Amino acid sequence: MKESEVPQDTSSLGENSLKELCYAVNEKGEYVTALSAGWEPKTIVQQATLDAISVRIEEAKQQVEQGIVSPIVYYMELQRMDLTTLAAYVKLWKWRVKRHFNPTTFNKLNSSILERYATVFNITIEELKTFGKR
Amino acid sequence: MELEFKHRQAAHCENGVASNLLSNQGIEISEPMAFGIGSGLFFVYLPFVKVNHAPAISYRPLPGLIFNRLAKRLGLKVKRIKFSNKTKAQQVLENTLENGIPCGLQVGVYHLPYFPDEYRFHFNAHNLVVFGKNGSDFLVSDPVMETTTKLTAVELEKVRFAQGAFAPKGQIYYPVEIPNHIDWEKAIKKAIKKTCNDMLAPVPIVGVRGMRMVARAILKWPKKHGVPKANHYLAQMVRMQEEIGTGGGGFRFIYAAFLQEAAQKLNMPSLNDFSKEMTQIGDSWRDFAVNAARVYKKRKNGEDVYEQLSKELFDLAAREEVFFKKLKKAIT
Known part of the structure; x- marks a missing residue:
């Protein structure tokens, strides 16, 4: 998963949903952490x-x-x-x-x-x- | 009383607690490193055990195992205490805090007030750190939360004494002995070998063989149980794979991050290629989740969609088999 592709589909399940930490690859190919607001699937x-x-x-x-x-x-x-x-x-x-x-x-x-x-x-x-x- | 404790959000609770507890003891260790050295990557299919009315599929080993392996490989001594008496459980926790030691706790998720509704199930192998007490509130660093939180004594007692599978029994744990010197190379190599052996294990329900067994089962589900149940099973599988804690793709991305870090630590550039390949495999797991969720959403499906999912899973098993065989060779 690329850093720019970390999903930000705000969950429809309620406003107190938490942002989850993901591991993704940045442009230089290094692993970084990013917060995801949610993912549709x-x-x-x-x-x-x-x-x-x-x-x-x-x-x-x-x-x-x-x-x-x-x-x-x-x-x-x-x-x-x-x-x-x-x-x-x-x-x-x-x-x-x-x-x-x-x-x-x-x-x-x-x-x-x-x-x-x-x-x-x-x-x-x-x-x-x-x-x-x- | 509040102990000095640096809270860092993590993807997975157990690695997060492990990495936070150790970092606070002066061993700088990232979450992926803790996960990797604890040999956290795993796959097991338990068709005879039902979780949320669906067969159990897990992408991680038994709770507590990651931290125990990590401690063993780094040469730490960890103290674990379980309780049958609730009052004593709180007393010991308070005494330990008073001695200046932040404690890791195993808790049940269902009664955690700060968790959103969709995560509140009777899952008892969640981990968090208690690092102080303010009046009657305990200060809590839950690694999946962005910031630290609080729990009242009553709330904490409830989650510590949750019942059912993996009942935490008020368990607390903390490192008691930190080694002066850590042999990272030995620890990492041993851990990678263990993961390779797990994933290639000659056991039909474990590792790549377990994946193949699920792939075969997916074909049978709609005929045997009907479409609604088959879809429910798929949904539960995707939840285990993508829900809180796995960092996406059933831990594959965390593992890829670990391999990248290991490449630097061991000065083994070849591990970077393995990391890249694992990332691609993780992406394919994400695709599997997308397709499975789509099957669920459409509800009415022909048999070919299950065939498609099954094929995808067979493909993943084949790729991971090749991957772990190669990795095993490269590390020895």
Whole structure:
């Protein structure tokens, strides 16, 4: 990459984007550092990733409302977590967390377990329990 | 309390922290040099591990490895401490700062408040330096940021004790013993050899063989998983290659910069040619990213676009195989 070709496609993803350091070759063929404001292909894949997350969150929301899964699934997606990450945060075995995805099991959970989830999701137990019920 | 610490922005967090910590100890070392001596260039494909719901592809070795190799090759002693107790973790950090030592920290990215939204994922192998405490705020030099920043004690605790893969466990590290004399030539040659061996490793998922495996997989993705998923996989691959930290082209440009610097340090002009060739390879990786992003954007694609991408990747693997074989010969 030549220094003059360091991309400056200002990212459309928000104004607090940071300028990234790149290594590029100057006219004399020497490596120098240059700041890049963004690069379109990168913005495309980042936007794609954010979109995919939004889709997952929306799907989870609908499934909670239809009583297919428990609110834990929705908040897990909202926090961009997967089963492994969530299990590590609440310090439970994966198979237990997976069971809690089931609404029937979820409704029987005691408050100390619910508290763990609520703390990780940064919400109250009330919010966790009532999500999707209207 | 604020320790004297010169913040320099870097492309990649681990090399950046390494180069900043060492420079502050009087060993002038650039980011590419730290990256090169740590044998940071790598490629691995882990189809059975899923990251962001896509197979894991990494352009770098395991977190911590670059710094450890760098330290070993330069003859430094590095102290690393992990914690299970959060209060103790903060205490030890504060004591170390009080003794006048800036500390490198491994942290999780997701809870870093100064990171833009599109970078906030549960990635736990980020590195930064804490170089002081002002009231209740810790002074932070995050190598990917243009300037230094601050984190409150609560925020710092959250990122130090992020959970999941590569959980940092509050890890801090700092050099404790600096050698009087550094044999740069030995270190650089050893490091280059290691990189060549890694990239040419007789393991199907590593180095150029790993690239070929991905190239074959790209052909299968649309049939096996459907077009949306195939495109999602491609997008994740490009993210790993171009997102923050790689300096573009999956670290190829940083490595080319290292080879150029090494040419001077070892007085081996032939390395300049290798640097030029690596730059061209890096440019081709950028082209691959452009094409992959285009495939993603168009959404509806014939099979030939995947064939095209696969061919591009095979081509890159072939060029890198030739490159590293030549480099290995030249260095011995």
